[in-house]
Amino acid sequence: MGNGVAPLGLWMRMSLVSRGSRPWLHHVAPPVLRCVLRADCRHPGKQMMSERRTHASVTDVDCTCGYLQRAADDPDVPIQFEASTGEYQFTYQTEVWGPSMLVIYHCPFCGGAAPKTKRAQLFHAISDAEEERLKELLHPIKTIEDALQSFGVPDSDKPLASSSTDNEVDEEPARTDYWRSLEYRSLSETVDVSVLEGAGGRVSFSMSGKRKAADHRD
Numbered sequence: 001m002g003n004g005v006a007p008l009g010l011w012m013r014m015s016l017v018s019r020g021s022r023p024w025l026h027h028v029a030p031p032v033l034r035c036v037l038r039a040d041c042r043h044p045g046k047q048m049m050s051e052r053r054t055h056a057s058v059t060d061v062d063c064t065c066g067y068l069q070r071a072a073d074d075p076d077v078p079i080q081f082e083a084s085t086g087e088y089q090f091t092y093q094t095e096v097w098g099p100s101m102l103v104i105y106h107c108p109f110c111g112g113a114a115p116k117t118k119r120a121q122l123f124h125a126i127s128d129a130e131e132e133r134l135k136e137l138l139h140p141i142k143t144i145e146d147a148l149q150s151f152g153v154p155d156s157d158k159p160l161a162s163s164s165t166d167n168e169v170d171e172e173p174a175r176t177d178y179w180r181s182l183e184y185r186s187l188s189e190t191v192d193v194s195v196l197e198g199a200g201g202r203v204s205f206s207m208s209g210k211r212k213a214a215d216h217r218d
């Protein structure tokens with residue numbers, strides 16, 4: 001898990017508004033959550049991925065071998081069960097990110113599907129109307145300076161906060177890119193928006209649903 005990022009698309013939705021960037025991304029959510037999103041994992045609240053755990057899953061047959069639970073019960077094994085999301089997760093530490101985790105979609109022993117994540121219940125889905133509104137708002141933003149001028153001081157400004165990686169395809173090695181990221185949490189009631197500086201200074205954007213208040217969960 002060298003570069004520390006993993007595909008995950010159930011609870012966030014990413015929109016590519018600007019040109020010149022790869023059509024899939026990142027998200028960084030403190031303190032332990034890091035995910036890479038793919039644009040084909042959309043509609044987090046609508047569960048368009050059928051029973052398969054990811055778009056790449058080759059089976060939807062559930063794991064029944066008990067390995068994940070036994071591993072989570074063993075304090076010497078870096079697998080934990082996260083009750084709030086219903087997920088088994090690999091846990092690890094990195095110098096830059098501190099405590100981190102990767103969601104486990106399939107049992108490492110039998111290959112069966114791990115329990116379904118409850119993330120979609122924990123985070124707001126992004127409605128089509130809200131996405132369109134935000135796209136209109138973001139459309140004029142071409143550079144980081146535009147964002148700072150239009151939206152003011154961001155809630156966070158991370159020089160290396162965002163990363164993307166690709167699986168090995170056509171014998172090309174996996175790749176990870178790091179971009180400056182400004183996060184704005186006040187542009188929407190339900191969505192946090194990140195402005196990401198890409199190659200040549202052009203920007204792209206990501207949107208992620210805010211965590212729901214405890215009394216608003218479905």
Ligand SMILES: [Zn+2]
Pocket residue numbers: 063064065066067068107108109110111112
């Ligand atoms: Zn299993």
